[in-house]
Amino acid sequence: MGASDPSGRDVLRGAIRGQRRGVAVGSLLGAGHQAGEASVPVLIGVVIDQAVGKGDLSALLLWLAVLAVVYVGLSFSFRFGARAGERAAEQAGHKLRVALVRRVLDAGGGAENGRLPGALATIATEDAKRVGVVNMAVMSGVAALTGLLVGAVVLLRISVPLGLIVLLGTPVLLWLGHLLSKPLEHRSEAEQERASHASGVAADLVAGLRVLKGIGAEAAAVDRYRRTSRDSLVATLRAARAEALQSGMVLALTGGFIAVVALVGGRLAIAGDITLGELVSAVGLALFLLGPLEVFSWVNADLAQGRASAARIAGVLAAPRDVAPGGAPPPAPVRGAVRLRGVSHGGLREIDLDVRPGEVLGVAATDPADAAALLRCLGRQADPDAGAVELDGVPLRELDPADVRMAILVADHDADLFEGTLRDNITAALDTPGRTAPDAPERTALGDLERIDPAGTGRTAVPGREEDAMRAAGVEEIARALARGADTAVTERGRSLSGGQRQRVALARALAADRPVLVVHDPTTAVDAVTEARIAAGIREIRRGRTTILVTTSPSLLAMADRVVLLDQGRIVDTASHADLVQRHTAYRTAVLA
Structure with missing residues (x-):
């Protein structure tokens, strides 16, 4: 973890610091509520x-009015203080x-590794x-501490021994509560790890439900x-x-503490x-102190869980990236010349390859692992172990990965579809907010799509790129067979479509993106020959x-x-034409024609 990577403590502090205004307002109002609650038994003692005690009706009415005002104030403070705390937690x-x-x-x-x-x-x-709730816990803790301090000050005025018992006993209780929360913190972290793993396994099983049913592996999946x-x-x-033990122990300690306060006050x-009214106030304050001390028990539990969750969040945020961002500007405009020089990665060994701008290049790999390694390097999902991949003479290692992918689109064989309509899936990459490709399409005032021609062919505009992509990928045929055509809803991951239909929609999406360089991996394995x-x-x-690179073993595409x-x-x-390679190499015939 680098110096700039966040730790769990950094995440926790950042969550509180980012909501400091809401926490401050909530703490202030919460403190007002607790001060009001602490003043209630004091006012009752004054009334007595x-x-x-004196039989004074006017004094009785006066103090009852004061008590009513206090109740209104503490009710207002609780309502709006809780609202501020909840808002801070949610934000x-x-x-x-x-x-x-x-x-x-x-x-x-890298985050998903x-x-x-x-x-x-x-x-x-x-x-x-859980980390957001820590803001509410901080606010509640400040409010509870205010209640304890107000209660202690009043008790000191009533009796120094009573006040000292509260002032000296409260820190001890808080320290014991903190010690008791340590096992909860560790077990809470383990709980979240196991729960997240169970969620991940469940998501994997649901995603592969059809495959599991097809191979009859339902029982094994259920056992897993x-x-x-x-x-x-x-x-x-x-x-x-652990939480029950912590809460029970803190409650028992708190009850014993209150009993000591009440016993000393009675003696x-x-x-x-002390007077009868002061005794009533002292006993009332002792009972009131049970609330703030219980709040501290809850705050300790929430802080323990928040620390465990913050550590897990920090692990994701601080995960090392698979590729580092580069500082070089991308080529403008992108011509589409791709060059590999001495590239070694995975099973690849010293690959030298030049792809000319505007060329359609086929790559037939006898080992699927080699094809996957090549795709990772071209899309800069990983940097080569040795050598370099260049775009128009600029090494991809020197470019930001996002800039690379705006110029080079790698369409994976198993690309997922999204929930939405068929049209939404195809147009997903037409307008990418916040970043523009060096050779990005632009809209005219009439709404047609224009594109700059990097190869100098003289063509300046291609209207209806979406329709062109659908036609090229054979999606128009799919749309005609659906009830609402291209506006038909597609379920999550495209499960409402067949495998061949999903492939064609994914290919249409890649074609509609119209990147200067398109790398397609086996886009037609689930469709018929025609x-x-x-x-x-x-x-x-x-x-x-x-520029188009077809990584495939399809004879139709390679031809x-x-x-x-x-x-x-x-x-x-x-390197030759499809027909020549068929004649020259047994390995090629085996990979492509078998």
């Missing part, structure tokens, strides 16, 4: 001594959720909420989740026992050192003048490429 939780989502979506990646998606969701929801859920239950019960009244041939021709047409690179055993073996 000044009005009831702090919201800001943490936004920070976590921003880190997970950071172009440098070693964590299931369900675990990240739990951290961004439950843990963020049962074991994970049982571990989560055990951790939750341990945390609950002083019998001895005549449709595949139409898609190959559509890609060729819509990407005319734009329409300008040239094909054969990647075998991590090295480039040959």
Whole structure:
């Protein structure tokens, strides 16, 4: 963890510091409420001594009016103080959720390493909420401390021994409460870890439900989740026992403390050192002190859970990035020349490759792992172990990953769809807020889409890019078969569509983005041969003048490429047309035609 990476304590402090105004207002009003609550038994004692004991009706009415005003004030303070505290807690939780989502979506990646998606969701929801609640705990703690101090001052005025008992006993109780919260903190962290893991496993099982049913593995999946859920239950019960023990011990200590205060006050009244009204006030204050001390027990528990959750949040925020941001400006405009020089990564060994601007290049890899490694380097999801990947002569390592992906779009084979309409999924990358590609499309006053031509072909505008992409990827056929056409709703991850339909929609989305360089990985594995041939021709047409790299073993796609690179055993073996490679290499025929 670097010097600038946040720790759990930094996250906790930042959550409070960011809401300092709300916490201050809530604490002030909460202190007013507790001061009012502490003054109630004092006023009752005054009523007994000044009005009831003397039989003075006017004094009785006067002090009852004062008591009514105090009740109105403490009620107002509680209502608006609690509102300020809740608002601070919710806003702090919201800001943490936004920070976590921003880190997970950071172009440098790395936040998801070693964590299931369900675990990240739990951290961004439950843990963020627990850290936000710490603001409410701080406000309540300040209010409770004010109540204790007011009670102690009044007790000192009534009797020095009583006041000293409160002043000396309260810090001891707080210290004991802090010690008792330590086991809860550790067990709460374990509880959240187990709960997030169970959520992640459940999300994985739901995502792969069709596959599980297809291979008849439902029983094994249920057993796996049962074991994970049982571990989560055990951790939750341990945390609950720790919390119950902490609360019970603090309550017992608090009860004993109040009993000592009441006993000393009673002996002083019998001895005549204090009046009957002062005794009533002292006993009332002793009972009142039970509330603030119980609040401290709750505050300690919330702080313990907040510290555990803050540590988990800090782990995500401080996760090292897979690739570091570069400081060089991206090429403008992007011509689309891609060059690999001595690239070694994963199974790749000293890859040298030049892709000309506007070229359609096929890459046939005999090992899928080599194809995946190449895709990671081209999309800068990882930097090569050796060598460099360049865009128009600028090493990708020197560019910000977000700038790289605005110029080079890598469309993965297993790209997910989003919940929404078919059209929404295709147009998702048309307008990217906050960042513009060096060669980004622009809208005319008539609403048509224009694009700059990086290869100098003379074409300046392509209206209806969305429709062109749908036609090229064969999505128009899908839309015609649906009840509402392109406006038909698509469920989460596109589960309402078949595998081939999802592939075509994902490809249309990549084509509609119209990046200067498009890298497509096996986009037609789930479609029939006739449709595949139409898609190959559509890609060729819509990407005319734009650099396109097809990482695939589809003969239809490779046949329409300008040239094909054969990647075998991590090295480039040959570069030629599809037909020539079929004639020359058995490995190519096995990978492509088998």
